[in-house]
Amino acid sequence: MTKNAKLSLDGKEFEIPTIVGSEQEKALDIARLRADTGYITMDPGYVNTGSTMSAITYLDGEKGILRYRGIPIEQLAEKSTFVETSYLLIYGNLPNKTQLQNFSNLLTNHSMIHEDMKNFFDGYPATAHPMAILSSMVCSLSAYYPESLKVNESFEMQIPRLLSKLRTIAAFSYKKSIGHPIMYPQNHLSYCANFLQMMFSVPAEPYEVDEDMVRALNILLILHADHEQNCSTSTVRLVGSSLANLFASISAGICALWGPLHGGANQAVIEMLEEIHTTGTKCSDFIEKVKDKDSSTRLMGFGHRVYKSYDPRAKILKEMTDVILSKRGISDPLLDLAMEMEETALSDPYFVERNLYPNVDFYSGILYKAMGIPVNMFTVMFAIGRLPGWIAHWKEMVDDPQSKIGRPRQIYTGENIRDYIPLDDRV
Ligand code: ACO
Numbered sequence: 119m120t121k122n123a124k125l126s127l128d129g130k131e132f133e134i135p136t137i138v139g140s141e142q143e144k145a146l147d148i149a150r151l152r153a154d155t156g157y158i159t160m161d162p163g164y165v166n167t168g169s170t171m172s173a174i175t176y177l178d179g180e181k182g183i184l185r186y187r188g189i190p191i192e193q194l195a196e197k198s199t200f201v202e203t204s205y206l207l208i209y210g211n212l213p214n215k216t217q218l219q220n221f222s223n224l225l226t227n228h229s230m231i232h233e234d235m236k237n238f239f240d241g242y243p244a245t246a247h248p249m250a251i252l253s254s255m256v257c258s259l260s261a262y263y264p265e266s267l268k269v270n271e272s273f274e275m276q277i278p279r280l281l282s283k284l285r286t287i288a289a290f291s292y293k294k295s296i297g298h299p300i301m302y303p304q305n306h307l308s309y310c311a312n313f314l315q316m317m318f319s320v321p322a323e324p325y326e327v328d329e330d331m332v333r334a335l336n337i338l339l340i341l342h343a344d345h346e347q348n349c350s351t352s353t354v355r356l357v358g359s360s361l362a363n364l365f366a367s368i369s370a371g372i373c374a375l376w377g378p379l380h381g382g383a384n385q386a387v388i389e390m391l392e393e394i395h396t397t398g399t400k401c402s403d404f405i406e407k408v409k410d411k412d413s414s415t416r417l418m419g420f421g422h423r424v425y426k427s428y429d430p431r432a433k434i435l436k437e438m439t440d441v442i443l444s445k446r447g448i449s450d451p452l453l454d455l456a457m458e459m460e461e462t463a464l465s466d467p468y469f470v471e472r473n474l475y476p477n478v479d480f481y482s483g484i485l486y487k488a489m490g491i492p493v494n495m496f497t498v499m500f501a502i503g504r505l506p507g508w509i510a511h512w513k514e515m516v517d518d519p520q521s522k523i524g525r526p527r528q529i530y531t532g533e534n535i536r537d538y539i540p541l542d543d544r545v
Pocket of ligand 1: 378379380381383408409415416417418419420421422423424472474477478479
């Protein structure tokens with residue numbers, strides 16, 4: 119049974135209803151707060167603010183739990199594929215055989231992009247960051263599918279279209295950056311194998327799919343597929359709340375993901391490890407620097423807004439990284455360095471007291487590197503993985519008749535009213 123909280127303010131008592139979720143998470147329902155009391159709440163970084171009710175992902179940062187539609191991430195990483203997990207996130211349940219086949223067929227049939235869009239790639243300088251290309255190209259898809267602008271009428275068809283094309287755009291942007299001819303998708307290949315083929319094959323020789331790489335990619339994408347109301351997902355919801363089309367909303371999410379405090383962290387981790395390695399800095403010295411607030415240096419890949427214990431995704435990736443490196447016979451000094459860094463940090467009171475543990479990005483970069491994915495493509499890989507989560511949240515919002523346009527308030531701290539002074543009279 120839900121109970122009300124009591125608020126005593128300006129000599130009056132107010133009742134604040136409470137909400138309890140299916141995992142007993144509790145919230146104060148302040149929807150009527152301003153209307154009843156004249157007050158708003160102030161919560162920088164939205165640390166205590168719930169923006170929506172959602173049935174997609176359950177996350178308990180204290181206990182290190184992550185479940186998509188109720189299914190633990192560990193089970194999905196072990197048994198599912200990225201395509202199946204995407205279906206689960208977007209449509210709410212695991213697909214039966216026919217549903218999975220139909221969904222797979224849709225992804226296969228929509229993998230090509232309009233030939234005119236290939237000209238866009240030529241317009242970018244070779245040095246362009248692939249995230250810049252990815253976000254612009256995704257937004258541009260709305261120009262090629264004008265029916266997407268009527269959000270409520272047509273979005274179901276845009277879902278497989280976008281899931282399939284994002285992978286093609288990502289691979290094309292990589293090929294462009296290294297001056298290789300673009301490789302088209304091949305319908306006989308699975309989602310992940312097709313991506314690897316578009317990234318790494320060349321017209322001059324046959325390409326053999328490496329099943330270990332396909333499995334590793336499936337796991338990486340599954341682990342990144344959703345993480346409830348993070349910065350990029352909240353951005354997708356906020357942009358979509360104005361009924362902007364799916365492509366525009368996802369393009370905004372890609373931009374939000376780009377920053378080094380979010381999806382850009384996997385690139386930042388490798389750059390940090392490379393710098394430590396090439397300068398011969400000792401792990402312990404680097405940790406001391408990180409602890410010094412004046413240095414404004416952070417241990418990238420450590421800490422998380424919601425995980426205050428070991429990120430369950432980092433645990434799976436650490437094991438997967440070991441497997442792939444040993445199977446491929448790669449010995450990477452950066453992995454040794456990462457392990458040493460983790461051990462040093464986790465035995466240091468600074469990290470222990472602040473509950474700072476490795477997050478998903480601490481190992482994903484090393485794994486991507488072992489798979490031959492270049493560093494500036496890491497955040498693009500994150501975007502491909504996160505896409506079904508973004509779509510699921512966007513769809514959940516659009517399907518909900520109670521949805522409102524997102525519009526936070528503020529407390530104004532500027533000047534009080536004052537007169538305009540003509541330019542000649544100003545000192
Ligand atoms: N290295 C050193 N100190 C850290 C780190 C870190 N990586 N992360 C947090 N801290 C310290 C802060 O300095 C602060 O210390 P203080 O209490 O003495 O001031 C304390 O821990 C709390 O940090 P906040 O910044 O308040 O924590 P918040 O929840 O706002 O930030 C964040 C989370 C942004 C992820 C942060 O931990 C960070 O910057 N990590 C490095 C970047 C990173 O790996 N990002 C990827 C996140 S995962 C993802 O997006 C998929």
